[in-house]
Amino acid sequence: MDTEHHTVIIVGGGPAGLPLAVVLGGWHPFYRGSRIFESRYAPIAGYLQQVDDNLLGLDMQALVRGGLKPVDLFRSLHHPRQLFEDLDQVAMEFRRAAPLDTLLISREPVGGLWNNAPKNLLTLSPGQWMEFAFHPLAQYADEIGLDLDVNELIVKTDLIDYYHSIPERFEVAKNIRSSEDVLRIEPQQQGFQLSSRNVVSGEERLYTCKYLVLATGQRGQLRDLQVSGEDLPFVTARYDKPEDFPGERVVVVGGGRSGDWAAVELHDAGKQVYYAMRQDPAVHWQLINDSRQGLPYYKRIADILESRSPRLDTMYHTQVTKIGEGGQVELETPDGARIVEVDHVIKEIGGVADYSILQGFDALQLTPMRDNYRFQVDQVQTHVHNYESLDIANLYIGGYLAAGIGLVVISMHGTTYAISGDILQKEGLL
Ligand SMILES: Cc1cc2nc3c(=O)[nH]c(=O)nc-3n(C[C@H](O)[C@H](O)[C@H](O)COP(=O)(O)OP(=O)(O)OC[C@H]3O[C@@H](n4cnc5c(N)ncnc54)[C@H](O)[C@@H]3O)c2cc1C
Incomplete structure (x- = not known):
């Protein structure tokens, strides 16, 4: 060469x-x-x-x-x-x-x-x-x-x-x-x-x-979840816009700014969003409260969460443990194991x-x-x-x-x- x-x-x-x-x-x-x-x-x-x-x-x-x-x-x-x-x-x-x-x-x-x-x-x-x-x-x-x-x-x-x-x-x-x-x-x-x-x-x-x-x-180098099913076609690390995610139900894994952006936009596009993150709610709310004055999407996420919209189901202290071929996402939550069925999984876990x-x-x-x-x-x-x-x-x-x-x-x-x-x-x- x-x-x-x-x-x-x-x-x-x-x-x-x-x-x-x-x-x-x-x-x-x-x-x-x-x-x-x-x-x-x-x-x-x-x-x-x-x-x-x-x-x-x-x-x-x-x-x-x-x-x-x-x-x-x-x-x-x-x-x-x-x-x-x-x-x-x-x-x-x-x-x-x-x-x-x-x-x-x-x-x-x-x-x-x-x-x-x-x-x-x-x-x-x-x-x-x-x-x-x-x-x-x-x-x-x-x-x-x-x-x-x-x-x-x-x-x-x-x-x-x-x-x-x-x-x-x-x-x-x-x-x-x-x-x-x-x-x-x-x-x-x-x-x-x-x-x-x-x-x-x-x-x-x-x-x-x-x-x-x-x-x-x-x-x-983007981070991985390191769970089985991560390579399935409905799992992506790239979120662009809601129209790319046909269907009703989406899991967003994250908890930082990119995850917050995707969760808010998908919620406002009418999707059922399951928002899974490892952090404590206090840590997430600190980011929200620090940002809600200056950034419009933080004002919006605060409004959605404070109004307890059922279409934004936030799960704290939560880890994804497995993703099944049929769209079943297995989660380890503080209340025990939970399985949600979704059309898409979006990983916003940084790099x-x-x-x-x-x-x-x-x-x-x-x-x-x-x-x-x-x-x-x-x-x-x-x-x-x-x-x-x-x-x-x-x-x-x-x-x-x-x-x-x-x-x-x-x-x-x-x-x-x-x-x-x-x-x-x-x-x-x-
Ligand atoms: C969602 C988001 C929003 C942000 N908003 C802001 C903001 O508003 N203001 C702000 O100041 N900062 C913001 N940031 C921080 C952001 O990192 C900077 O804006 C900026 O992009 C950093 O520039 P960079 O050139 O260092 O890195 P990058 O923008 O990451 O560019 C690095 C490039 O190198 C390429 N690369 C990496 N490894 C290799 C390799 N081995 N071979 C070839 N190419 C490689 C990458 O693919 C990429 O194209 C934001 C970050 C994110 C994720």
């Missing part, structure tokens, strides 16, 4: 990996200042005014020594305030430079897990928190004539259309290979060797690269960051991270100035997988510039 070599390979094309393909593809940030940035970050603005150059060339180690993490610097340049008022508030601009030889490989089209999020799902945060600095959502909406309030929660379809538009808009589509699953990453003379398989054709490929960015997200594809390297040091939004991920320890692993040279960690990055996309995009700058500096290109 031929081996294809690239200077950089990014694995994972979600909101973490995609902006790296654009910035390494030649779109570099320069300071231009803005009224709000200068008023809120006067000392940094004073420093940057003297740097009339590519911000990727900044001495990030010196910044960290001075108490400023690059991730915070670039976030404040992009979002000097949390509210978006106009395009001029973004305190950096992007100019085109020579691209570095970079390939992005991902299972899904760009946009990561948002490709598989339910059709009507709203973001948890304002739309513009999910955007990239080089293409503000307001600018995108303006260019395509879309009426969008970027400070509101936005619907998944608008967000994924935005992500899908990026490769063509920034002329990096030829550097992106989707429908490809990276099976193994191993040490190799030039740095890294990757083995991949096309998820449609089954074709296998080999790659090598000098620098590797791991941006495979918090759900690289884990998958580091097992790295084989033959020193073990990565991991730190568990949990937040109030129920996001959970074991993050990799990295150098703060460049997000390179402490344990594996030239392995960069994209997005949430890097320790110390908050679990909201507004706070993780800054890693894009620290990683790109470090690679370009190592290559002597800045």
Whole structure:
């Protein structure tokens, strides 16, 4: 099998990996200042005014020594305030430079897990928190004539259309290979060797690269129930919309945000929903109460449960033990064994960051991270100035997988510039 070599390979094309393909593809940030940035970050603005150059060339180690993490610097340049008022508030601009030889490989089209999020799902945060600095959502909406309030929660379809538009808009589509699953990453003379398989054709490929960015997200590997019957055709880990689930009765297994979304939407579409979860009701109600003011579907689930709708049968401290061919789902509940007969079983039990594809390297040091939004991920320890692993040279960690990055996309995009700058500096290109 031929081996294809690239200077950089990014694995994972979600909101973490995609902006790296654009910035390494030649779109570099320069300071231009803005009224709000200068008023809120006067000392940094004073420093940057003297740097009339590519911000990727900044001495990030010196910044960290001075108490400023690059991730915070670039976030404040992009979002000097949390509210978006106009395009001029973004305190950096992007100019085109020579691209570095970079390939992005991902299972899904760009946009990561948002490709598989339910059709009507709203973001948890304002739309513009999910955007990239080089293409503000307001600018995108303006260019395509879309009426969008970027400070509101936005619907998944608008967000994924935005992500899908990026490769063509920034002329990096030829550097992106989707429908490809990276099976193994191993040490190799030039740095890294990757083995991949096309998820449609089954074709296998080999790659090598000098620098590797791991941006495979918090759900690289979906969890299993590990019960018999899990592979039956009416059992799925993918919930999109109620119309995909003909029939009357559905078991939703979960208890986090994705399960809550599916249970509410199916209930409101007239289905009989059995909602099974392992957690205590107090834990579920804390999530509901924390979210019912800000998120419409949490107000709705609270209303449904408080009105004791018989069509949302919640079972706490409950585990699925077996799924029968005829649709019988066996459950272990605090009141003993229970069997419900259903047309569909939807698993919304999340996933884990998958580091097992790295084989033959020193073990990565991991730190568990949990937040109030129920996001959970074991993050990799990295150098703060460049997000390179402490344990594996030239392995960069994209997005949430890097320790110390908050679990909201507004706070993780800054890693894009620290990683790109470090690679370009190592290559002597800045
Ligand atoms: C239902 C839901 C709603 C959310 N809402 C919000 C929100 O409103 N605001 C917010 O900030 N965050 C939200 N999140 C968190 C979400 O993780 C981020 O928005 C964002 O998607 C993370 O980006 P990422 O690129 O790190 O990971 P992902 O989006 O998961 O992208 C990683 C990509 O890498 C691919 N991949 C993984 N392993 C391999 C491999 N071995 N080979 C090839 N490709 C691979 C994956 O298939 C995926 O396409 C939400 C998450 C979920 C599940």
